[in-house]
Amino acid sequence: MQEHSWDEVLALSGRALEMGSFTNFVAYEYHAAANLNLHNLAAAEKSGLRAADLDREHREPRIYFVLAQIYEAKGDFTKVAASLHEYLNYTDSSSDAAVVEQYLSNLDKSTQAVRGPHSAETTDKADSASNRWAPPDIDAGVPRVLSNSSSCPLPQILKQASSHTLDLIENMRRFSASEQIEQIEIDRNGKRHNSGTEVMNYVVEVEETTSGYPAIKEYRAGVSGMRQAAVLDSGAAVFALIFHPSHIGNFEFQCEGLTDLQQSPAWQLHFVESDDSNKAFTAIKKGGTIHLPRFKGRAWISTDGYNVLRIETDLVSPLPKMDLQREHQVITYAPVEFPARHIRLWLPDKSSIYVATHRHQYERVHTFADFKVFSVDSMEAVKEPSGKKPDRFFSKTLAGSGPFEVGHN
Template sequence: MALRCAIAVTSSRRFCGLVCFFCCLLTSASAQRAGMNDPNSLRGNSIAYNSDGGAVIVVTVFTESSKVRLDRQSVVRLLNKRTQTAVWETTTDRSEAVFGSVQYGGYEIEVSAVGFLTANSELEVGSSQGPFEINVVLERDPAAVNLNVADDAMPSRARKNTRRAVAALRSGNLKAAQKRLGEAYKLVPTSAELNFLLGYLYFLEKDFEQASTYLDYATSLNPRHLQALALLGRLELERGDFRTASSALEQAVAVDAEYWLLHDLLAEAYLKQQNYEKARDEAQLAIQKGNKQATPAQLVLGQVLLNLQRDQEGLLALKTYLEDSPGSPMAPKVRDLIDEIEKRNPARSSDTENKQESTTASEGVDPLLALGEPTLAMKGWQPPGIDDTELSVASRINCPYEKVIDGSGERVKELVDDVARFSAIEELLHQRLNSLGDPTRTETRKFNYVASISETDPGLLLVDEYRAEHLSPAGFPDQIATNGFAVLALVFHPRMRDAFEMKCEGLGDWHGQATWLVRFEQRDDRPNHIHAYKVGGAVYPVGLKGRAWITADNFQIARIEAELVKPAPQIQLLAEHQIVEYGPIPFQKKNTVLWLPKSAEIYFDFRKHRFYRRHSFNHYMLFSVDTDEKRKEPKASHTENIPAPNT
């Protein structure tokens, strides 16, 4: 299948094309009206049912007690134990799922929701008047991230103050940082990121009590917040609470076992508790994973080995530390310790006095002093990568992969089969960004946007876009035109999806709605018809990988994120990240509902500049396959050269 889409860039010296494809997904209302007993779909939220020839089962889902209904959508699986066939339902706003026309016999009921442990129940369905009512109580999953906190949903004002606070922290301007963080905290006090930053601020000010309060709260809001866990562990080492320090650092290592510093700090926490075997293992892991960067871990390892009566190995580790860090402020104390050990009999005496003396001497060199002040990890100017995001998925539930892929494919196929053209008012926000992600230049545009999709021949799918006055790239901000919003969702089209590796990652949640998470990535052995850049007349296909949030009830694509499989340095394209969100748009005259893009965002690093662009759509109009309707395209309006406010 071939697709035709393009985005272009121009400059005063040469023409350069940039193709950045977003997507829109249209699905007809008929798909949403699938029958309640269709085993090939996960059905909608209506509680109407058909009881002809069978029983009715009503499942109500509660949380932690039988008085509070679950505050998010869950998925209920009904398995016939005799035939081993399963039917799926999603719960309504009242947290109820209804199964109609259920044959008599034994059934297993499985209920899953993000942030909760999957619950199972059994039911024997016999002849009875009225429906079978089952109440299921879900227990919270202690390993799940708190879904009530969403830093990516931070209001723009809070996000702006947070970025400026981070810049102030890096510059050492703690007073300005505290002011900015305070303003942001008033708006989002339950942000794990803000609580971490405040903990970091108070740590730098040596107010360990306040720092501990904010860091504790940050880790309770997000138990996998790596920086908060690491800093909390280091803080407790400073305060001498070694047991609490080791607990926090053990959690941090569970999140990221590859970061050498976590193993180094954990080794010191074990050393202080005289748990020498564990301390040795963690110090060796730190050295293995950090190499020369992990030189401070040699200091911990040396002292651990001395306490294990392995003097020669301990001395070797201490000398390695001095060789790698001759200018360290700890060097004089380490040399004194080495001299003290070498003056003793090489075969150390085993009497208690010598053991006590050695232990006291070795623990007198504080490895924590060999580390510099903790630094703030650079916050990315773009969202976290597809593979860097820690997903929250329901526990112990198998994804019905074929149903999800086939169902979403059918929804996308309806776009091609039933819709010829649609239009909308498009508002464009374009910004150049600095290294911190702050805008240095802002421009806006407004267009009449029209997209047409057609399948001219079997296997040939054409997607065309139009804007006011058929603008050339020179009419767009920074002379970069972005087209192709109707393309990315076509990754799931039955004729396109074989070009991608796909994996269902589990049952997730999007704004309280149960969604299946599907990861996709362009295959190297298949042609790339989705994404390409055009530079100087040459076309450079660029592979994408991403993730889709597909509703569990009717397989609508609610959100897609995508990024480059790898950079394309030959055209100076170092990064690109797309986020497209969708919502149902009713068309009363056509008596149909389509899922269309509400917004599309792109972050990209191209030709040594970083950009952010947001497209918003409203006032949709739908053109049927046989319509002759046309919409006059007004002249584009725009506002140029709005400088970023001075800070």
């Protein structure tokens, strides 16, 4: 297609979005493709990701192929591989799948050639379990940056990000939202089966404590439900609290450089939790045994307001005693405007958790929408649900293998 034709596609798709087709993933897909071919890569990535988010029934796997082309143009081959694996999960074209699989095979060989022996030793097991159904391990590669770590004011970034967690806590107590939870089971061939979707009303209660770290509890009331889910999780929406003054000192941070995320310049940080079990951020309980896993991850912090844009995490190592081979999380945050109140809050947008045991693989996706803001005083109306009070910040249960409870200290 000629460049002037892509100008027309961009104009037409942009007009469709301006007319209110904000839930039309096809319009976003064409908007992404046009921007890609016109070399507007940041805009292309934003529209492509929006198209993928909206296509929740995965009717158009071509979206992931477009995203792969975008990341190839940006030189981010880790995300190229992740997007193409997503494409393979949903495409019905065997001929296209064969071509993509060959490309991935060649890409994997080139990646292995440059990967160090220690990295290969620590990540190969996780990568083999996640090649076709989950994002790559955090240490499988470093996403592309625009400038290297020498330009990073790391102490200032951590200080400001830590300060902004107090704003996040205050924001969390001021809103309610509609939460869609999608449960997906992945078979041994890497194919995804939509196990069901439920829609919940979501609200958070924040209680002050003498320790200075607030007690944060999530409440969900069902609107529509699914059959019993194999994986239950909660608390990921406030995972950015690893930057809270009570916890930030328990992580080793390394700035990898300045990058571009969601059309915003952002500092890219890698982090690893310390091995001090007395300060563990999470605790996983199975039966009567409590495990304190260490995790590692990557965070993207906006340069203008030092808000957390995105967090990805992995376990430092599997938990064989619990048959937990992998737990990968992706959490994104975004600003939400409330014109009637003339306020703008930075809130959780979406979180995904990928869980792998010896026999099963699951993905669970939380998407927040229909935000409503209210006075903090109205929190007095929030009542504790009947039954046993929850004493864990995060909780997760794998059906048939005993309860997993992941708690925040």
